[in-house]
Amino acid sequence: MTTQLPPDRAERDTRIDVFRALALLTIYIDHVPGTVFEALTYKNFGFSDAAEAFVLISGMSVALAYGNKFQPGSRLLAALKMWRRAGVLYTAHIVTTIVVMAMFCAAAVFAHRPELLKLINIEPLMKNTPEVVVGIVTLGHQLGYNNILPVYAALLLMAPLFLLFVSYRPLPALIFSGALWLVAGIWQIAPPNYPEPGFWFLNPLSWQFLFNIGLAGMLHVRRGGTIPVNRWLVGAAATYVAAAAVWVHSPLWGQITWFDLPVVIGGFDKTFLSLPRLLHILSVSYLIVALPAVSNLFRLSQDHPLALLGKRSLPVFLAGTVIAMVAQVMKLINPGGFAYDALLISAGIAMQFALAFYLEWLSGIGWSGKKPVRTEAPAARQSFGMSPVVARLSR
Template sequence: MTMPNSERDTRIDVFRALALLIIFVDHVPGTVFETLTYKNFGFSDAAEAFVLISGMSVALAYGSKFQPGNRLMAILKLWRRAGVLYVAHIVTTMVVVAIFCGAAVFEKRPDMLTLINIEPLIRNPQQVLIGIVTLGHQLGYNNILPVYAVLLLMAPTFLLFISYRPVAALAISGALWLVAGIYQIAPPNYPEPGFWFLNPLSWQFLFNIGLASMLHIKRGGTIPVNRWLVGTAAVYVAAALIWVHSPLWGHVSWLNLPVVLTGFDKTFLSLPRLIHILAVSYLIVAFPSVSNLFRTSRDHPLAILGKRSLPVFIAGTVIAMVAQVMKLINPGGFAYDSLLIAAGIAMQFALAYYLEWLSGIGKSGKSKPVRSEAPPVHTPFGVGAMATSNP
């Protein structure tokens, strides 16, 4: 069934909103709700979903604009967005440091300064401040925006090659993922040893899969639904569900193969994690009755939350860090956990609604022009008119 051209397919907004809410719950460890989130049902977690959706969103927002004559403007917009993410990350990092320092000072809990990678800053502020600015030092639970910013910086190259040679581009992207994983190539930390927690050289492959699939769909292509692929994906997802609740989940790797192929490492996006998020996504695509459950009106709370993803994510990160501190000071119980999580989620919805209301000031009573030239688009979730989506 075809939707009106002026109607926005909100399913990507809804999926993005769900990923943001799950990330928020996961970033408050120790609550009873942490055991109910997506990561407990398979190898991947909300971070994989967020990056895959981000690639799809970039294709929606910039795919049609990335044409000869418009490429420079599209590149500048992508890089400006990356700059916004960088600034947001630095500001968020400083706010989070202040939250934990405030708890250490006013609650007389110096142990707070040993958590989420703050201790190096206290011990060696000069070098660590350089590391924060250069993204070489990232706090725990505050490491998604840096990898996303780098992916947006790389996105023009991705868009160019995927637009002309999608299969070859994905093959090169996959080869980069494999080499980075086998030889442990990643941006280094500074001044502490190690790598970025989320390696952009690895995660770019998942981002590009989302980007390429959405560009393919926008050009009239389809995602083939094959019963053998559906069966294989379903078996894999079911096996992953059993695996993560068995003693096997503790094993790092198998058959003496590189961890990137048989392990569950998140930094280098090991193959079992990658296959899991793709299998889950394929099952959603294969069953329109499932994907249509996430189709909502544009004024649905989840659609509004997903539409305002960046400010909601930043607010959610700060709120989660406050909730972490509160949970550490007072472990509480089920009622306390419920209050923390419910209050945090409510504040994120309140912010999204405020931003939506703010953007609508002065627009009431004015009819919006309908772009009748925009045809309905076959999205990975079915048929619908897909409006531009903010990455």
């Protein structure tokens, strides 16, 4: 059995936008630790969290945005566009890092809470300012809760090479990508921190495997392929997801690794994307693809708030990062209770939706600075192996 693609659908399939929006909102809630709502997010029901979902969706989005453009004669232009996008992400990361540091410093000074400067990796800036400034610019020093954009920018820098090999030899390309993930995890190969010891919190040499799985899967579907649906695979994925939901609430969750295996195989390390985390996000994704009743729950109208939020993912993510840091400071200064938590989370989410609606309104009156996008043929707009999707990356 395989999933079937309706050939006559021309409207935008909003499911990628909706899943991206849910990932962004989950990241926001998780980035305000200590609220009662943190216990209800996706990370509490399995081995993976919203970061894995975000990277997988990013790979799919790159395939949608650049897959058809990455052809002989236009590859350089497509590569330049991806690198320009990586530059935008780098600039956005530096700006948000400076804003967040300034905000914590202001809270420490005006609220007389100097202990705030010991949080989210700000303290090294106070002790070794010249070195840390160099580290910030070179991405060797990243603040806590502000470390997703660097790995995404790094993946976009590598994306032209990924696209080239996945387009011609998808299976060997994925085998090589998986081998790189394994080698990086076993021998702990990752971009180093500077000036502090250690590695990037999210290692791009590891996370590229998940990114490439999303990219290869979407390219396969856009070229007329299907995602096979096998009842045994569905059963195995469902069993794994259910077991993970129980595991994370048991004493087993505290184990660093099992059977003396390398952590990347038998543990739950996030930096090197350990196998249990990778299998979990892939199992969840497969169930969504294989079960139309589940997948179609996320097929919403194009003007649905979640669809609009996911469509405007980058500005919403940046705003959400800053808002989350503000809420985090407020929570540290005044722990409050349930009503206070509800106010912090609901206000932050409302501001992100307001930004998405504002940007959509600007686009509607012609102030977005972008040219109208031509509608592509339905056959080029397929996703999830089941239905058509937007043929460009939502900005």
